Amino acid sequence: MKMKHGWIYLLLLSILVTGCNASNTSQGKKNEKTATSQSKKNEKTAKTQSKATKQKRPAxxxxxxxxxxxxxxxxxxxxxxxHVVEDVYYAAIDHTKGKTAHEDGITYLELPKRFDSKDKVIAYFSKFWSRSLSEALYDNLSTKQIKNKLYVAIPNVDxxxxxxxxxxxxxxxxxxxxxxxxxxxxxxxxxxxxxxxxxxxxxxxxxxxxxxxxxxxxxxxxx
Missing domain, CATH: 3.10.450 (Nuclear Transport Factor 2; Chain: A,)
Incomplete structure (x- = not known):
């Protein structure tokens, strides 16, 4: 009788040990899966932030x-x-959606997005000329700011x-x-x-x- 009870105790002990090991293994896999998922999420977030930073950085x-x-x-x-100045003039002429403004007998044409600010125009000039010469070129343009849009008047001298x-x-x-x-x-x-x-x-x-x-x-x- 004692021998029979002994086998029962051993069987119960074996079941308990096996159950604990299975539980630990399952929990370990779950933790590993969670860590992997979090790592991928962090990597994706880092890539997104890096891409956003590159997009914000001006060329x-x-x-x-x-x-x-x-x-x-x-x-x-x-x-x-x-001919960089003529490039700006032509951009205004070719801007089909651009508006026209008249002031003191002078006609101003709206510039497209690539030239819609002083900084952008000077940046284009700076592809060829030094900063000081680029600024001088811009200062000799006849420009006007209207509702946050840059307009230029085309002269009769070339x-x-x-x-x-x-x-x-x-x-x-x-x-x-x-x-x-x-x-x-x-x-x-x-x-x-x-x-x-x-x-x-x-x-x-x-x-x-x-x-x-x-x-x-x-x-x-x-x-």
Whole structure:
């Protein structure tokens, strides 16, 4: 009889031990699953925050970089630089949904989103010109702020230029590029038809930008 009861006790003890182990194993798996789920959630949150931060960070406009390769690269760069103001004017003309304002006999055209603030216009100019020259270019525009929208008046004066590999001389130094352009415009437009540029690398971006533009033709745009 005692032997029979002994087997019963051993059986009950075995069941209790097995149940405890199963419970501990189940709880362990549950905890592990919860930890994994929380880890994935934290990782997803971190990625979302990182993406949001990148989207909020404003894009920095920088000057062109590869000008050392050939004279043609420099010619293309200077031609683009000399037409940045016309790019802004054309953007206003081409802005089909833009409004028109009239004041003191002057017509102002609304600029599209890419040029709808002073900072954006100067940032575009700064792709080619130094900060000081970019600001001077902007200050010589005829602009008006209307209901938080930037408008520009298109003048009746322009400065057509001819910059080609045929009339351009380039001198490359260690930290700068000096460019001289002869016969940059028609004799009927100016008696002084020579322009000289000094291109230097920006300290932060290490990209070239125009630090100075010497010559009387079109110089009033920078004064």
């Amino acid at each position: 920095r406009s920088v000057a062109i970089q590869k000008l050392d390769d050939s004279k043609m690269n420099i010619v293309i760069f200077l031609n683009r630089a000399e 400065y057509p230029v001819l910059i080609s590999v045929r009339n351009t001389a380039v001198e490359k130094l260690n930290s700068e590029i000096r460019v001289s352009v002869q016969n940059v415009t028609d004799p009927a437009f100016s008696s002084d038809r020579t322009l000289r540029y000094q291109l230097m690398r920006d300290d932060k971006t290490k990209r070239y930008e125009i630090k100075s533009r010497m010559g009387t033709y079109g110089n009033d745009q920078f004064q």
